[in-house]
Structure formats: C-alpha cells, structure tokens
Amino acid sequence: MNCRDCVDKLEQYVDRELSDREMRDLKVHLADCPPCEDRYKLQVEFKRLIRTSCCKPENNAPEALRKKLREILF
C-alpha cells in the first residue's frame, strides 16, 4: 500500500468500515509511515472531539421530556 491508497481509505479505517484484509494492510502501512500515522491520529482525535462535544451532559434530554415520554409509553 502506498500513501495515496492510505489517504483514500483512512476515513473508512478510522470508522472500522474496511474489510479485515484492508484493515491489516493499512495498519502495516501506518506502522511504517510517520506522516500517514500523524494523519491517522489526527482523524481519530477529530472524530473523538465531534462525539464528545455533542455528548456533553447538557445535551441530554431534559427531565421533563423524559417524564412526559414515560407517561406516553408506559
């Protein structure tokens, strides 16, 4: 695998959406290529940042809504 192939598949690698074989090939390339490994780490960190920013407790459903829905559902 070369750097271009790696860059093309990096998002799918981070999302765990490649085949087992492709996951292995990309992992081998990352271990040998510091610039691609840097890109990989940044993508992982970026994805984590998006998730944690949106999942702060203040973004949870308000208690009043939960109560109302329990009345509707149960």
Added chain:
Amino acid sequence: MSETRKGSEFADEAINHLDSLYRGALRLTRNPEQAQDLVQDTYVRALRYQHSFEAGTNMKAWLFAIMRNLFWDRFKNLHKDDVSLDDVGDFPLYDKLKDSAEIPEAEVLDKLAAGEVVRAIEQLPPLHREVVLLVDVEGFAYKDAAQVLGIPIGTVMSRLHRARQQLQKTLFDYAAESGIVRAVGEAREERSA
C-alpha cells in the same frame, strides 16, 4: 409472550435511546423547544407503529428514521438551504497545521471548546449534518446510516467526507482567528528554547 409484556419491553428499549434522539434533534433543529417537540412526536409515532418494528433489529436506527422523516416533513423549506460542499482537500486541518510551522495538531484540537465544535456542526448544510450526527456522534455503521437516510452507502461516504472536510476547515479558521494556533505555536517555541 403477552402483548402487554411485549409493549413494555418495546417501551423500555425505546426510552433507552432518548438522549441520543434528543441530541440528534437538537443539532437538526438547533432549537431546544423544537427538539423536544420533534422527539415527543417521534415516540408517539413509534408507539403507533410499534407492530412494524421487528424485534431484534436496530431500534435506534428505526427511531432515528422516524425522527428524520418527521423532521423533513416539518422543515421542508430547509431543502433550499442544502448547498453542496466544495472539495477543500483530503485533510484540511492536518494540511493547514503542517503549513503552520509544525504546530502539534492534537494540542490545537484540545484547545477547541465543545461549543465551537457544536457551532461548526450546526453550520453544516442539513443533509451533511445528519450524516455526521449518525456516524460520528451516534456511532452508526455506514449501512445503518444509509438505511436511516434512505440513500446508498456511497452517498453516506461522500457526504461524510465533505462534511468532515468542511468541519476541519471551519475549526481551523476559528483556531487561527481566535489565536489558538498562534498560542500553541508560541508555547511550543518557548518549550524548545
């Protein structure tokens, strides 16, 4: 299994996804009151159509599909806001930070406030925003996101790619304008002096 028991299991599982649905609704509507209404209507519809839910399949995806349909029914006019996003390079944040005197990327990301990230997500066109919410925030596999959105997996991947490019560009621009990039660079210089 009795109908009552089945209904109660359905309700138990459905309510477990409330925070996820509310987070999604909040980002889609960008308005807490509208988000609450959207979520409530989603559960009312889910309850009405619970017989069509196949036990053992992905209820979170099923609920998101209901919510998404309600959202687009209610906010049809938003389609006109849906612009296509330009290609701004594979990894704009990485590329730009590499051009900024070897500034450590992770330190720049650490300094970005959650509110700023949320704002950048909310600025995305709605059709791109919903893919980021499903895959990056809620952890949906591409195939489940494709099912919720009613689009091919290839379209999920291309929208996700463009959305992430745009987010990285927006956040880098913010980091540069607000002095974060400069501050991180200066701190690094001081450490190495």
